[in-house]
Amino acid sequence: MSISLRDGWEEAVDPSTNRAFYFNRASNETSWVRPAANEDALWKARARVVLTKEAAVVLIQKMWRARTSRQYMQSLMQSLYKRIYDPSTQEYFYYNAQTGQSSWMTPRGLKTKPQTSPNVGDESDMLPPGWQATFDNVTQRVYYVNESTGESSWTMPLMPSHMSDELDEFSHTFQDHASAILIQAAWRGVLARNHFRGMLEAVDGSPIFIHKETQKRTRALLPFDPLHRRRVDSSGGISSERSLNLSKRRLPRSKAQIIVDAAEDSELDDIPVLEVNLSRLNAVVISGRVWNLEHLETLNLSGNQLGRIPSAIQDLTALVHLDVSHNHLTSLPVGLQTTATLRHLDASHNYIRSFSPKLWKLRGLTSLDLSYNVMTDLPFIEGDLRLLKETSAWQVSIGLLTALTALNLSHNQLTKCPALIDNCTALATVDLSYNSMPALESEFGNLRALEVCLLQHNALSELPDSLGRLSSLRTLDISYNQLQCLPPSIGSCAALIRLDGSYNQLTEIPSGIKSLTSLISFDLSHNPSLEFPNVLPFLERLETVALDHCGLPDVPTNAFAYSADMPLHTVRLSSNGITQVPLDVELLRNSLKLLHLGRNAISSIPTRLYECTQLVELHLSHNLVVTLPPGLANLNRLEVLDVSYNQLTVVPDDLVRLYHLRILNLAYNKLHQLPGRLGFLQRLEHLDLSHNALRWLPTTCHHLVRVKFVSAAFNQLERRPPFFYDGSVYVDWSNNPFKASEVTSRPLLDLVAKAKHDLAQRNYTTAAALFSNLLEQIASFPGVPKEVEPIRAQATFYRGICRYQQICQALAAIESLSDESSLLEKTIHEQRLVEPWGVKILSNDQVFVAQTRLNELVQQKITWRTAVTEWQVEATDDLNQSIRFKVEATTAAFTLGSLFVKTFQVLLLITLFSCDLIMGKVAARGHRNAH
CATH class of the missing domain: 3.80.10.10 (Ribonuclease Inhibitor)
Incomplete structure (x- = not known):
């Protein structure tokens, strides 16, 4: 038989514990214990509570502490908070009389209430029926209204006292009896379960319980977990847990x-x-x-x-x-x-x-x-x-x-x-x-603590003179406005470090700027009618100055008349009307790192520019430069060189000594050839040679292993260069007069790229095999096409290099084997020397193992020497052919000489260098006759 709930109470299931709890929508009360409608039903509900002894004891303690705490909290919160009705929103809010704060949410202290107690802190529940609290906006006070009778009062009407007494008596009685029942029920449950032992049904695997004395089998209505209780429906049967789990979440928590x-x-x-x-x-x-x-x-x-x-x-x-x-x-x-x-x-x-x-x-x-x-x-x-x-x-x-x-x-x-x-x-x-x-108020200068002021991208036409009062200002950005002048008082901003006045309409700079001795960055770019600010030497800490797109003529003399220890490292003067490099730029030899002179009318580069040996970036694009004077190698720290869009016909040979160069732009010139040792720039990552008159690229370009971008478009290349085939390199060969027969050489070039990749990874055996396969394919042609000849020459040279490296590895292996075999021979020989006297240094097994290992080493040495002999012949032939083909002739001759040294072929070495000496004299004589 089910027990009915008191009016206003409902039942739900907590998803986390899967236990039933009860709540009252009207009073917002919650309870784990089922509130019964009458006393008999209450005692029957208590009889079904089963807990362990420990849980019951803990519960008693918790109930007592909670009761004491709630009583104190309720009395405190009730004295502080008032629940007030807001007519405009038709909702209640809570007002703290002590702090003056208000809240739409129920304060936490008011939510902690004893079960079955009235809503403490909720004045609507503490008022007699028909009364409610209302807030008067005029007097800012709370008054009470009875809508049924029309009565109103500034003082709160009191509840009948017997209602409060009855509730307190019920609460105390319930807690005392519930505690006793929990302890008794828990103890009886322990005794009862000790008489049973659990098993699984063999047929369906369901749990059954056997009485230890009578051996009677039964299916328990209550599981062993005392906190889990089966529910009883109105007919007395066990109801479905799922059907009563009304509040179980159907979707996962967010x-x-x-x-x-x-x-x-x-x-x-x-x-x-x-x-x-x-x-x-x-x-x-x-x-x-x-x-x-x-x-x-x-x-x-x-x-x-x-x-x-x-x-x-x-x-x-x-x-x-x-x-x-x-x-x-x-x-x-x-x-x-x-x-x-x-x-x-x-x-x-x-x-x-x-x-x-x-x-x-x-x-x-x-x-x-x-x-x-x-x-x-x-x-x-x-x-x-x-x-x-x-x-x-x-x-x-x-x-x-x-x-x-x-x-x-x-x-x-x-x-x-x-x-x-x-x-x-x-x-x-x-x-x-x-x-x-459009403007700033003059009072803006009162912000004496201001350090950073960002005003870019506005419509400012002027700045207030009070700006000079900003004595703490360190950064001022007024770019992208409509300023025509700066206030003279700006020189009073002595702490200013960064000043950006770019993209305005400035025509001149006030002389007070020279007082900004702390200035580090000065940007006045994109002011089309600006006069050159001849105040730079006074800015002792200046590191960066930008004056590009200002329509400047030639830079005045002494514009950069700095002392030797000045820190200026960046000068931007691009997109002006400058016809020559600033005369005193060499005074920045110890500090200048970045120089932008692009998009001007400069026709020549003075050698004094090369005195700025700290330069890292040099931009001279879009000028009228015809030649670069010798001495470029003095800029040995240069990483970026842009001389595109000029009239260059030749590049100085000392360009290849800029070993730190990463970006080289020679596009849009009139170059017919490049330095033969261009590939020595092994840190190069970006190479632009487009729009020139080049007919070939230096063979040393295959050394550019770090390059990621290569453009040789719009040149006169007759065949595709046999390098830059790595998939990670962007290459543009477009608009060159390649022949249609180049298509036949494409697979060969792919094979060259693959073999060179193995060579770079020091997989010499694999690379040599690929080059040999490539040469066999070329030899199978009925006649070697002209476009294939460079590929054959490259493959021959690289195979010779691979064979030389294989010989070096083999000789090193032979030396290591010789050291090990010498130790074994010494050990075996010592044993044989003492055998006539019956002395045993090694056992027979140890002698056998040593002799076996020695035989293996001898066989390995024979194998390596045989391979060295074969590779030596092949390497000598390949390197000699490379010298005849003039493919990396210097490298091929040096490698061949090294091979003769390692293989002790002294006569061949003397012959090689004698021939080189004779050929060098002949070439020198021919060169003098040509002049």
């Missing part, structure tokens, strides 16, 4: 729910939760349980799809950091105004147009980020009496945030500078960039 659950669990365990990160969850709403985390200091809600933030956020009374960036917010919650602890607020990347001026009451804010929104102005209100009472300010604006140190309002639609921003005297960083402000 990541946000998991995070909030974990935070609540920590709070319940008296572990304060200080930070909650709910960012990047694509959440549309945030669980209201977050606002119950009373210790929370950092809340990250960024990267979601929130359209609004509930006013209940004001319940986070300890909040310090709040990040609601990257959402869909159109405003900020007014309730945030009471969060006096808030220090950092990030609401960037939203759709905020405006918000309540009451938020300026957050006077503790030190960092405010409202960038990437759609605001045209900041909230400002004047003459509001209520705000006057709360803030003591007639004008309520951002000026109330006197503790603010960082303000970011960039990427909005501001049409004027925020009003009274000059009152934020603690500001160190202000970002007003990417707006539409």
Whole structure:
């Protein structure tokens, strides 16, 4: 027989523990014990409670502590909080009479109530029937109204006393009797279960229980877990657990729910939760349980799809950091105004147009980020009496945030500078960039603590003269505006380190700039009518100056008249009308690292430029340079050289001595040939030779193992060069007069690339086999085509190199084997010497093993020597052919000489170098006759 519930109570199942609990929607009460409608039903329900002794004892202790704590908390919270009805929203809110704070959410202390007790702190439940509390906006007081009788009262009507006494008596009686029943039931359960032993049914595997004395088999109605209870339906039978599990979750918990659950669990365990990160969850709403985390200091809600933030956020009374960036917010919650602890607020990347001026009451804010929104102005209100009472300010604006140190309002639609921003005297960083402000107020100069001021991408036509009062200013960015001049007082900003005035309409620079002796970066580029600022020598710490796209004529004399220890390392003068390299640029020989002179009218390069030996980048593109003078190798630290779009017909040979060069751009010139040792630039990564008149590329280019980009488009190459076949290299051979027969050589070139890759990996045996296969394929042609001849020459040379390396490895292996065999021979020989005297140094087995190993070593040495003989013949032939083909002749001759030295062929070595000496004299005589 089932026991009916008291009126207003419902039953549900907790998914985590799978236990039934009971709740009252009207009073928000919850209980693990079934509230019975009458006393008999209550005692029957108690009879079914089965717990262990330990659990019962713990429960008694918990019940007593909870009861004492709740009584104290209820009395305290009841004296502090009032539940008030708001007619405008038709909802109740809670008001703290001591602190003046209000909350739409039920305060945590009021939620902790004794089971079956009235809702402590809920004045509507503590009032007589028909009465309710209402808040009077005029007097700011609570009064009470009886809608049925029309009565009203400023004092709270009292409940009949007998109702409270009856509830207390019932609560005490229930707890006392429930504790006794739990202990008795738990002990009886232990005794009963000791008479049974559990088994599994052989047929279906279901659990059965056998009485130890009578051996009677039964299926227990109660499992051994005393916390798990079968439910009894109205007919007395066992009901389905699944059918009664009404609240079981059908979908998995979201990541946000998991995070909030974990935070609540920590709070319940008296572990304060200080930070909650709910960012990047694509959440549309945030669980209201977050606002119950009373210790929370950092809340990250960024990267979601929130359209609004509930006013209940004001319940986070300890909040310090709040990040609601990257959402869909159109405003900020007014309730945030009471969060006096808030220090950092990030609401960037939203759709905020405006918000309540009451938020300026957050006077503790030190960092405010409202960038990437759609605001045209900041909230400002004047003459509001209520705000006057709360803030003591007639004008309520951002000026109330006197503790603010960082303000970011960039990427909005501001049409004027925020009003009274000059009152934020603690500001160190202000970002007003990417707006539409035409001017700054003169009071802007009152921000004496300002260090970083970003005003780029606005509509500023002038700057206030008060800017000179910013004595702490270190960075000023006024680029992309409409400025025609700078205020003379700017020279008073003695701490200025970075000044960017690019992309304006400046025509001259005030002489006061020379007082900025701390300036490190000075950018005035893209001011088309600017006169050269002849103040650079006064800027003793200047490191970077940019004056490109300024329409400058030749740089004045002494423009760079610096002392020897000046730190200037970057000079940008591109896209002007300069006809010669600045005369005193060599004075920067110890510091200059980057020089941009592209897009000018320079026709020659003076050799004094080569005195700047610290240069790392040199840009001379789009000029009229015809030749590069000798001495380029002095720039031995150069990594980037751009001389494209000039009139060069030849490149100096000492270019190949720029061993640190990574980028070389020779495009759009009139080059017919390149230095033969171009491949010695082994750090080269980018090579642009396009739009010239080259007919061939140096064979040393195969040494460019680090190159990632090669362009030789629009030249006169008759055949595709046999290198740069690595798949990781971008190569452009377009618009060259390649013959159609080049298609037949493509597979051969692919094979060359594969073999060279093995050679680079020191897989000499595999590479030699590939080159041999390639030469066999070429030999099978009825006649060697002209376009295949270079491939054959390359394959012959590289196979000779592979054979030489194989010989070196074989000789090293033979030497190692000889050392090991010498030790074995010594050991065996010593044993044989002492055998006539009957002395045993080694046992017979050890002698046998040593002799066997010695025989193996001898056989291996024979194998290696045979291979060396074969490879020596092949290497000699290949390298001699390479010398005749003039393919890497110097390298081939040197390698062949090294081979003769290693194989002790002294006569061949003498003959080789004698021939080289004779050929060198003949070549020199022919060279002199040609001149």
